[in-house]
Amino acid sequence: MDRFVKNFILMSIVYLAIASVLGIFMIGRPSLYSLKFVHSHLMLLGWVSMMIYGVGYHILPKFAGKFLKSKAMGEIQFWLANIGLVGMLGFYTLGIYDPSGLYNSLTIAFGIIEAISIFLFFYNMIATLYAKDAA
Numbered sequence: 297m298d299r300f301v302k303n304f305i306l307m308s309i310v311y312l313a314i315a316s317v318l319g320i321f322m323i324g325r326p327s328l329y330s331l332k333f334v335h336s337h338l339m340l341l342g343w344v345s346m347m348i349y350g351v352g353y354h355i356l357p358k359f360a361g362k363f364l365k366s367k368a369m370g371e372i373q374f375w376l377a378n379i380g381l382v383g384m385l386g387f388y389t390l391g392i393y394d395p396s397g398l399y400n401s402l403t404i405a406f407g408i409i410e411a412i413s414i415f416l417f418f419y420n421m422i423a424t425l426y427a428k429d430a431a
C-alpha cells in the first residue's frame with residue numbers, strides 16, 4: 297500500500313474521532329451549534345472523502361486493470377486536502393469569534409486549496425480509468 301493511501305485512511309479516522317467528540321459537545325452545549333459547519337465538514341471532507349480517496353486510489357486502478365496515473369499527484373493531493381481542510385475550518389472558527397474580513401478571506405483561500413485537491417483527484421482518477429493502454 298502506498299504511503300499516501302495509508303495516510304489518507306489514517307487521517308480519515310482521525311477526523312472521524314475529532315468530529316464525533318465535537319458533535320457530542322454540540323449536543324451538550326447548544327451554543328456550539330455555531331460550529332456545525334466545522335463538524336459536518338470534518339465528517340464529510342475528512343472522514344468520508346479521505347476514506348474514499350484512500351480506498352479509491354488503492355482499489356479503483358486495480359478494478360480497471362490500470363496503473364495509477366501519478367502517485368506524486370496522489371501525495372500532493374493528500375497534503376493539499378489536509379492543509380485545505382484544517383485551514384478552512386480553523387479560520388472559519390476564528391471568524392466566528394472575531395468576524396473581521398481577514399478570517400473570512402483566509403477561510404475562502406483554504407477552501408480553494410481544498411477544491412484544488414479535489415480537482416487533482418478528479419484528474420488523476422479519470423486519467424487512470426480512461427487511459428488507453430491496459431496495465
Ligand code: HEM
Pocket residue numbers: 315316317319320322323329332335336339340343344
Ligand atoms: C458521534 C457521532 C455524531 C454526533 C454526536 C453528531 C452530532 C451532530 C449534531 C449535534 C449536529 C447538529 C444538528 C442540528 O443542527 O440540529 C450534527 C450535524 C451534522 N452532522 Fe453530525 N454527528 C455525528 C456523526 C456524524 C457523521 C458520521 C456524519 C457524516 C458522515 C455527520 C454529518 C453531519 C452533518 C452533515 C450535519 C449538518 C446537518 C445540517 O446542517 O442540518 N455527523 N451532528
